[in-house]
Amino acid sequence: MAIRKRIALTAASIGVLALALTACSSGAPSSNDTVTTGAPVAGAPDWCGPNEITLGLLDGFGGNSWRKVTTAAGADEVAKCPSVTGYEYADGQGDTQKSIADIQGMVAKGVNALVVFPDAGEAMLPALRSAYQAGVVTVPYRVNPGGEDGVDYDAWIGADFTTDGENWGTWIKTNFPDGAKILFLSGPKGNSQGEDELDGMNSVLGDGGEYEFIGETPFEPTNWDPAVTQQVLTSAIAKNPEIDVIVSDFGPSLVGALPEFTKSGRSIPALVASDGNVLGCFWKDNQEANPDFKMMTVATGNDNVRLAVQYAVAKATGGVLPDTTTFDAPVFEDSVSGTPNPVECEADLPGDIFLSAEMSPQDQADLLK
Amino acid sequence: MSATERRQPALTSSRWSISRGLVTVGIAVIALFVVSALFAPSSVSQGAVLGMLPFAAVLSCVGLGQMLVVQQGGIDLSIPGAVSLSIVVVSRIPNGDDSLLVPAVLLAVGLAVLAGILNGLLIGRLGLNAIIATLGTNALLFAVVLGISGGSPTTTTRLLRDVAGGLSFGIPNSVFFALAAFLLVTVLVKKTVAGRRFEAVGANPVAARATGLRVRTHQAAAYVWAQLLYCLAGILLAGITAQPTAFQGNAYLIPAVAVVVLGGTSLLGGRGFPLATVVAAVFLSQLDQFVLAAGVPFAVRSIIQAAALAVGVALYTIDWAGLRARLGSRQRVGAAA
Numbered sequence: 001m002a003i004r005k006r007i008a009l010t011a012a013s014i015g016v017l018a019l020a021l022t023a024c025s026s027g028a029p030s031s032n033d034t035v036t037t038g039a040p041v042a043g044a045p046d047w048c049g050p051n052e053i054t055l056g057l058l059d060g061f062g063g064n065s066w067r068k069v070t071t072a073a074g075a076d077e078v079a080k081c082p083s084v085t086g087y088e089y090a091d092g093q094g095d096t097q098k099s100i101a102d103i104q105g106m107v108a109k110g111v112n113a114l115v116v117f118p119d120a121g122e123a124m125l126p127a128l129r130s131a132y133q134a135g136v137v138t139v140p141y142r143v144n145p146g147g148e149d150g151v152d153y154d155a156w157i158g159a160d161f162t163t164d165g166e167n168w169g170t171w172i173k174t175n176f177p178d179g180a181k182i183l184f185l186s187g188p189k190g191n192s193q194g195e196d197e198l199d200g201m202n203s204v205l206g207d208g209g210e211y212e213f214i215g216e217t218p219f220e221p222t223n224w225d226p227a228v229t230q231q232v233l234t235s236a237i238a239k240n241p242e243i244d245v246i247v248s249d250f251g252p253s254l255v256g257a258l259p260e261f262t263k264s265g266r267s268i269p270a271l272v273a274s275d276g277n278v279l280g281c282f283w284k285d286n287q288e289a290n291p292d293f294k295m296m297t298v299a300t301g302n303d304n305v306r307l308a309v310q311y312a313v314a315k316a317t318g319g320v321l322p323d324t325t326t327f328d329a330p331v332f333e334d335s336v337s338g339t340p341n342p343v344e345c346e347a348d349l350p351g352d353i354f355l356s357a358e359m360s361p362q363d364q365a366d367l368l369k
Numbered sequence: 370m371s372a373t374e375r376r377q378p379a380l381t382s383s384r385w386s387i388s389r390g391l392v393t394v395g396i397a398v399i400a401l402f403v404v405s406a407l408f409a410p411s412s413v414s415q416g417a418v419l420g421m422l423p424f425a426a427v428l429s430c431v432g433l434g435q436m437l438v439v440q441q442g443g444i445d446l447s448i449p450g451a452v453s454l455s456i457v458v459v460s461r462i463p464n465g466d467d468s469l470l471v472p473a474v475l476l477a478v479g480l481a482v483l484a485g486i487l488n489g490l491l492i493g494r495l496g497l498n499a500i501i502a503t504l505g506t507n508a509l510l511f512a513v514v515l516g517i518s519g520g521s522p523t524t525t526t527r528l529l530r531d532v533a534g535g536l537s538f539g540i541p542n543s544v545f546f547a548l549a550a551f552l553l554v555t556v557l558v559k560k561t562v563a564g565r566r567f568e569a570v571g572a573n574p575v576a577a578r579a580t581g582l583r584v585r586t587h588q589a590a591a592y593v594w595a596q597l598l599y600c601l602a603g604i605l606l607a608g609i610t611a612q613p614t615a616f617q618g619n620a621y622l623i624p625a626v627a628v629v630v631l632g633g634t635s636l637l638g639g640r641g642f643p644l645a646t647v648v649a650a651v652f653l654s655q656l657d658q659f660v661l662a663a664g665v666p667f668a669v670r671s672i673i674q675a676a677a678l679a680v681g682v683a684l685y686t687i688d689w690a691g692l693r694a695r696l697g698s699r700q701r702v703g704a705a706a
Binding site: 064065068189215216221225226227228230231232233234235237238239252253255256259260263264278350351352368 | 412420424519530615661
């Protein structure tokens, strides 16, 4: 018994020692002050500096098609820079503790740069801060983890959802100059994305009273769940004889719900949303039978990760930093003006790919098989 | 108190006995529709009711499955995994190709039977605790869900959308499916020898064993039938939502238990009340629609739903007569002192 205990103890202490050693060694090669900006690597983008690094891409929840495309986009961006000699990926699987452990594990392994999707928000801040303090270039993106650039991490490459709201507002104002009744659907109650989007829309539409938001304010919560969306929409259709515009920050979830209009003998109204192949195809199939069904989408933002990777790689390899730390999702489709694009549909490819992403539709389809 | 009773009070004056559960949820549904019409008229408009019925149909199927298990004194917590799995199988496997829909449905049914047999073996044969065993099966089913889908949702085929989400004679098709499931369960349980034995086993396993019934087989069979009903619910839900997530079944665990309890089936097993369960499913679905139409804030919606459940459960579980008697005697004591 005693012998066994001693063996166990020895094994444990060796393990701890090994961990401690790797943790120490990781500090050496990387540090925040590697600003030896040299000549960019030939044939590579200017954000790719000469210092060789390994990079870790960490996802809080990797389990849907949007995330898969995003992760692949991140890997694709990393591959553009030959100075990145090692690339690792970890999926937190929606588990905050695992996401934190993933960060710590990568730091211990000696990764020089981390690009993190901090799904759990502020709960991820201590782990991000400790990685940053250990000398790893730490770049959270998309979800705001709280904290400050240069104090808790290098930079937060956030998506500016206010811009989405402004783009939607501008379109509504152009196409409904005399005012409109707007139904705004977003995710779980209180999510900051929906609130930012509303701010964006309000800043364009003003408080003149021509534009009225119907339903709960700041938005009707749907949890981004197609079934809940359908129930909310059914109720809204029955309650409001006039709905001019539906705004949704998860366009594809509306595909099952929009036919409720047709069932009630009304035309599907104008829709402003985020893009998705299934939504584009739905528009193509239904626009003739529904005279009021105009559509505008903004890019869903898979390429947000590219900017984050560029920033992290530039910082760690000594390349040229991107001139912005905010990802503005561009307007993608507009069925009325056709600019920048008319509504697109790849009927032969899966519905859950995003034609707005830089990655080719076929590559995305292969990825989701 | 009455939840622990195996004897169910019923109105037996007519040839068809009407259970107390049916009377209660029946009155509740009528009252709810009256309240809806008065306070949120839009929630009883044709469009709203047509929008509500498909979800009531799905909940009915899930509820009927849970009822069969509860009748045997068990409980099935594998509903989220089971519903999600059939959704993923019928939308992922065909991947938009209508011709693959039938094989996918058959595969979903096959997997449901396997899951049911697993639950049945663990609980009926090996005598494991139903909560633990079905939770384990749920995790296993979600593993298959993730294995097939990678967690990513996909669009269902057009055919399934038309069949499950369409209308016939102005009524959502899913209602016919639920109706068929209800008739099947009712006839099998109430009108066949095997069904009567099944109910007898649930009412009193010890006595059933003494009379020579195959208690464990009946208990295990409940889980298989239940899985088949969850499978149907999942297929319907996939067609209704058209773009389901891979975790769509998660929303059905609590409501499934709720409709069984509201329908008056005792959680300790015994008689099942299919009609009352279906009516309770309509009640919960209309309640959702009512609170949405009433325009109350999201937080209040959840409270109203929870309160309705609490009241429903209280009707059966609190010994009102005893409570009245106790309160009455205390008052008398108080008056005497």
